[in-house]
Amino acid sequence: MRFNQFFITATSDEQRPVSNKIGAAIVDRIVRAYEEGQPFKVWVVMPSVPAFAGDLKSKEALGTRAIMEYQYNSISRGGHSIIQKLVAAGIQNPREYIGFYNLRNYDRINTSRTMRQVESQSGVRYEDARRYHDDYVNEERYGQDDEDSQYYDRYQRQAQSVKDDTLDTVSAAYMKHGPNIADIPWDGEPEDEFDAFVSEQLYIHTKLLIADDRLVICGSANLNDRSQLGTHDSEIAVVIEGPQSVKSYMNGEQYAASEFAASLRRQIFRKHLGLLPDQRWDQPNRNWLPVTDAPNDYDWGSSADRLVEDPLSPDFLQLWEDTAATNTEVFSRAFHPVPDDKVRNWDDYDQFFSKYFTIPSAKENEEKDDDDNDGKVPYGHVVREEFPGGVQELKEWLSRVRGNLIEMPLQFLIEVEEIAKEGLTLNGLTDELYT
Template sequence: MKMTAANLTKLPGDALKAVYGMNGDTVLYWAHHEKLCLVDDHIAFMGGLDLCYGRWDSWQHSIADAHPGDLNKTVFPGQDFNNARILDFSDVAHWDQNKLDRRYNSRMGWSDMSISLMGPVVEDLRRHFAERWNFIYQEKYSSKNSADRYSPLHVSESRNGIVHHDYPSSPDAPLPEHMRERMMERWEESRERMDGFREQVRHHFPNSRHPPPPPPGMPCQIMRSCTKWSHGTDSTEHSIQNAYIEVIRNSHHFIYIENQFFITATGDSQRPIKNQIGAAIVERIVRAAREGEPYHVIVIMPAIPAFAGDLKSDEALGTREILELQYDSINRGGNSIMESIAREGIDPMQYIRFYNLRNYDRINSGGAMRDAEEQSGVSYDDARQDYDQRYGSQNNEYAQGGAYNNEDQQYGGGGQNNRFERYQEATQNIGSHSGLSSGQWDSVASCYMLNGEDIRNVPWEDGTTDEMDAFVSELLYVHSKLLIADDRVVICGSANLNDRSQLGDHDSEIAICIEDPREIDSYMAGRPWRATEFAASLRRLIFRKHLGLLPAQDVTRPDQNFEPIGVPNAYDWGSREDEAVIDPLSSDFSSLWNNTARNNTQAFERVFHPVPSDSVRNWKDYDEYFSRFFPSGKDAKEEKGKEPSKPSQWKLGHVVAEEFPGGVQEVKEVLSQIRGTLVEMPLLFLKEEDIAKEGLTLNAMTEEIYT
């Protein structure tokens, strides 16, 4: 029996306890979900970014990565080219064994947030790590047989109130001290330490092109989700949830949330959901409406969880369960955020809105690729596989030890592994192909960014694929765990907005709350407002990226924004694009934001028929809108060559070609209207269906896993 979500629902309770690991009625199927890297007790990196394949990305999030004129221009080698909606990671120990053919399939873009830190806060993070390490050491490795391999870490004396703070155990309990006051007090205590760190910055970055100025320091608070199983603590800590609730309740005008999940409760009637972040949102919006205050919440999240499979299949039951829990948190089920606000006689759409991200690209599989394949006698994908192996083995001891020493295996020798050289040599003789062999148009993602070329003017030559079928689209996966309040306060960390991350006794998490003391002049709802430099610049940069108001990044020419802390980020304060997003409550911004989201949504649905979609209210609609064009279980490579007159019937994420009698120019006309990656979240998707439980019954314990 395969351990699919559908099959797990049929297991008896005792079997589920064995599968998930149970102690009494406590589910132990949780994870150490933190993302934390400490370097020399000096610099810390933390946030939502995993240290694994498929996470690195650029502002434009290019999803095409075929380079027919030069394989050395590959941006995402090996399994870094990943699309979890089509094919999940497999055999990751062999990173070069990528089974996703990039001649026909796109990758999935990755939108994430991580923070680089320096100063006394690194001491607190080190102590947190040492405590975790020592707890696990005592639990697993302190035996005589393991003593030589591992050893405990020294834990320095804790500075008062940073890690071991005195948050109450209940999110509803009154806080004994306002977080901001506590943060400011701790910051004042730490300012003297910063002088020493300033010299350390210069020591660690002696050759930087941008000599670092003395860091001003910012008051901050480390927060955690941890309990006995994850950290050995006597009590459960959920200070991240407490911080979310407090910051939302005390916000003046604006909350921005960007998170991988949105599963939360507005009270005690949404079991199995328990965290009360949704209740804080409802409370704050109702108070703003009754007092006539300008107030707004913007939430950006993925359109769908990044799991492979057709939504209608049994294997996608877990995905559908998450979707249902999220919709029940947002606008369905009787106790959602929007329904709770509406019961107070308030239009929720005036105060809170939800959005997703999506983008498109064009795979350069035309005439240049055809000619290179014909002249070399090597397919592009075979040459690409050899490139991946070569790329990964350059500094690999296994390769240096002789794995490629014989003539049949050595790169450049007489065996099949010289396919890369043969292909590369052929590219020197294929001509320019209207610039398509130069690499300039290996991706067209820059077309929807600032100062990008109009897609209608980008050249193409038919070859391996015609241009209509070279266009691809995919959701841009939001993996951030970020909250920005009033352009003054930032919460960033590893914690998703769901019970697993927020309750403390499920997944272990870490986050930081930052309030920059450097104030700047700004606006809220057309009125002067004192924002802070860090929060305001971060929020504006993110909004501009989503709206296409940033230029595409040249990944071969990293700038100072690629550097860790110590090198200041560049931001063009006062530019026209900055002014466009300065006031998130102004009517001009609201028009720009919502019109962009609406226009992009309509364009993507017209060309690619993505799901979820508001036009799909039930499974019959789903079949008519999606399934008849994209049969389940068929990726682009498997069905290559079938029904060439209707390519969209078998290529997931490609153009629904039969709906464009005017040909590819008609497609380009629609795509030319897209700016950035912002789209509306389809709140009516499958509204007439019980999304998760059609023909199945979810076990209460598996429901807890998904919340």
């Protein structure tokens, strides 16, 4: 299993300017397993977009598109990718051996009657109070006068005198033992609740590899040339082979795993499959503390632990794939995030994404008339047209989500010859910035 911020690698010298051959090593190991009839599986979990959310079609996103193009050429495109090499070796279904995944969540912004009551009684809009607080914390200004410093204090004083039973987060709904999202109360109008649901990708910054439930590599190095060649970015990593073993299973057979590696892998898998209870901020436990203060707890042998114990068992593999597929379907319909497999070219992009959303950071939006953005909602909110039955239909749909695992959309812009066209800022001289 590999969690990485970037995935840029080569299987041969044909993929210049990319030089590192980790991709070739992955191909060789999978082909060996295939030829010997051995069960073998690689899970790669990475960001769906290697940057902050925005309009991927904009000029400002050229660097992001460049990284995405290198990643797709490493994974499944360009003629020399990992998946194409596996197919050429006779492996008809490479997904049996390697899979690529992203993470995504949803939540509900607490814009309840309580907030409107506080705004009315304090005479301060929540947004003004929030902006002043951000200015204070970040020592940045939003162009407001110094007199606005009173906004935050006035709002906070009034907020402390008002009782609020509305949940600040509904993330427990897609975790173990969590409530059904349809049963979580909302203190406000149904239309307001519809607009309160939002989704975003979980940006993976981890650089982690867990091999065979026995070895862990964790550090700062990404899977790209900048980290792997030793001539660019400075990196550090640790290799952990825990001395304590634990009885486990691998491919249905008894297996001696490392207690550290196995518990780490199982904990991560359970988190992203929704098999861990929601962790409340106001109910700390030993796992919140540094290991120097208290060893982390793990519930060996629990029903949820047994579901992820053997990563090569058919039942686990089905659970993983079904969860990712269901979550992907739900998020795609509700929030129209990009990238998405439905978006195979830029016309698809406009119909699936651009027609529904405004992007606060996009310069193009600032130049458009209000009429051009009429009916649109901020990126990350629900596409209303998908739910003629209103918020109840939406919540019934969202109730299917478990955890935050989704499939990586390998068909995104598959019909576009160059996702990132070369120019003054993307050329042979700047390649090393992106690889």
